[in-house]
Amino acid sequence: MNGGPCLLCQEDVELERKIQELQDKRRNLQTRMNASHDPFILKFPPEISSHILLLSLQEWDYDPFYECSQSHDGIRNELPTPFLLSTICRGWRQLARSTPSLWTTVSFTLEKPTKVPLLEAIRDWLLLSGGLPLKIWISSYEGKNPVSQEMYGPVINALNQHSGRWQKLSLCIPASYFRHFRGSSPTSSLYDLQIINSGDLDTDGLLPAFRMNFKPSPTNLSMCSIRLSANDIGCGNLTSLSMQYMSVNDCIVAIRHAPLLESCEMRQIDSRGDVSTPNTNFRHTRLRDLDLGYVREDLFIDQLLRLMECPALEEFSSRQRLSIAMVDSLVSFFKRSESRLKELGLYGDGDTEEKLAVEFIKKLLNAVPYLHGLFLGGNTLPIDDLLEELSSSPPILAGGTPGFLPRLQSLALYSYDISKWEYIPYIYTWPHRKHLRMTISPYDRSFIVIDDDTQDKISQLIDQGANIHVLKRGKDYFRSA
Template sequence: MHVLQASNPSDRPYGTLGSLPIELLSEIFLLCIDERMDVPNTIQIPLLLSKICTRWRTAAINNPQLWSRLSIQLTGATSQPKSELVDTWLERSGAFPLTIYVFWEEPPFADTHIVLEKLMQHSERWRAVFFYLPFRAFRSFASVRKHLPMLTDLSLGTGDDVNLGSTTSSNLDMFEIAPQLRSLECVNFSPTVLKFPWAQLQDIPLLSGNIDDCLDILHRGKRLSKISMIFVEGAPSPWTGPPSPALLDTYQYVSHNYLTSLTIMTPPWNEFVDLSALFPHLTLPRLETLTICNLNSTFGEEFTQFLSRLPTLKTLHLRKTALPDDQLVEGLKHLASLTNLIVLSSSTSSPSTMATPRGAQLDLTVTRYLLEALTRNFFSNDAMDGMLLPRLQKLELTVSDAAARELDTFIDMLQSRLRVDESDSTLAKLEHVRVRPCVYLNDEFFIRLIELRDYGLDVQVEDMAGCEGSAL
């Protein structure tokens, strides 16, 4: 028996992959990395694949897509090793569109960096980029103006305190001309500080600011379809004063005809931002998804009226809010198109995190009152009685200790939504329910839920530890 051996160990094929065509080997290499923009997937894995053997090195180096992504951390104004690494990636990526993440978070800082300068020389290949830099470094991007033909996704961030009053946008127009730009994200500063092609933007995945910023952006981005807003300003207790004159003078009314998804959040350090002044100024006739997270201030009648102006809403996601059950029920009366309702409370029992300024508890939305309101009544003479959310197909609720004691009411509500009058095409059958317990559920609760499978209901109960959940 003869054993074939490579004359040079570096040329020895690696298992059966050594006999594959170079083209197929290159495709396999792309499967070795995932979509995460981190050092292992953008630097370490490509380098490893190019060091196994000569054949693998040839396949790796001649695969420009493998080198088209780069996540790098900068230090100081110059860094020879990282500069050489960037040169390698830019050369091996050829003409392939680039996805680049650059973080410059630690001093010493400067007006520019040699790595940034090298990357800007290839701005015509930028497709998706994220730059987290000292704000003064953005001024060095002047050279990319009118040289961003491929840019579709732009994310900018800074650790500096930046506001419109402390800077001028006259020389911050480097991203104003980008014909393919559709997604814009600004971390820790308002995008109104810089100039952007607002008319063509469709998605703002994250925006930190206040009510004025939100209305301003919606006014500028008339074709936005998605926006996620973190409101970082507001009084620590409910504020009952009128909206600021500047707000009323600038945008008395914003009716946005393209927005389909709106997410409203607050930061962990200030969950009591008062947004009652926001809702009266918004009309979103095409909104399909509304998500509100960590908003522990009062909602008020303004929120109910806002919901009445959402005729196409399909998904309402409320997570850790202070919305009382009666206000939620009043709002749901206006949402005949809703197919997906998610109401989640905090699972913590700490008084410091559960208490609101009014002394109420966060776990006040999913109550017997809400469950009874969601229960259909097919025997009422009133056509509107028990027909809350007629199109509802998916329901996800937090079950607290109080809700767990309402087992019969909970099960009755679910059963009522499994019965459908076939002669009425406006009523939908509940298809999926997901239970997120804040307390341990007893066996009876699980048994009653399991019985609903016979009616065709897909039931999932999430683990107390926060697992993905399991079907019963």
């Protein structure tokens, strides 16, 4: 009364004061409890304690969109390890926040923020990272709450202020967002760039563009569902290039302008948007690893293989059904390149069970006489016939001609059906096959039929040291029996 709080109000204020005192006491008690439960890390020199925290990082802390850290909708399930370390106690929080190396990976999805404003969180994270190089992952949100570009503009601008520290930039977002990543200083340390359009190729008829204020020239570049002509990216320093859902013209232009390129992967390549395709041959003297998959057959033959010569090529993979015309094109490509190919992968899946005749596969394999490793998979490759060929071919034929794949050291077979298991023991009777590593994994891993006599012979070979592995449901059929 008398203008002051009533008795009930005074009691409530007193309870609030006591609650606050109890909360303070509990925090102090928890600090002492944590110190008691962890008597070591906070007593080490700070540089040792910081190193221990760094050792606790998981793979998804370095690559936040590592598949094991995602749920079915592409959103991370785990909180970042640096954040978790900061919640242990005050001492750990101070230690974590004073270890810049813990905060060099920035990742988020384009979803509506929930508790902590994203801009505030990103600014704090960038501050904690000190002046160290940054790895940035940004992905699309696939849930029900999409965000506008206006909402994420300030967040991207905060990242742009640190563009001089970008070491890796991975964008898996609608292409309309690309234009926001302008940068405010040269990105001299940006060695890894992934530009993946998770939306439509065109937006209102305009080409989506990734054009920074300072032209990036990464070492590793991945592009998906964009057009090279709309993106200002230097290729002069590239050693690794991945292109998916792009035009054949973009692929050829990128390879031509990347003289240091050593590894190239092309997937789902077509001719969309191509007005004209370069038709002059070119020779790439550094390309060692070429992986082509799901490329339209006419483009595979008439554009990619016909135009290129790759004398340094050591590894080649083809992920599509092989036809006679494609085999002839590959043979011409290998011979024209005069390459000493060591690793070859052929994936011969098709809509029918009709297999390519063995003589055409032999023709292809005879064009790569220095082959050390061979990977065959699919339902259209004559696996049984090739096993028979290996079982009957000596290292040297009559007249001094080398036999079939005389230098082969590793053979991996993935097939729907393998019935001629009896050829395998005969393969290992040849002296030059004694150390051959053979891995067989039927597509129907529950269905392996080997007669008793052949099974005994293979088991004896394994007991004698033969490197034979038959995988059934992830387990070694012979070694797990």
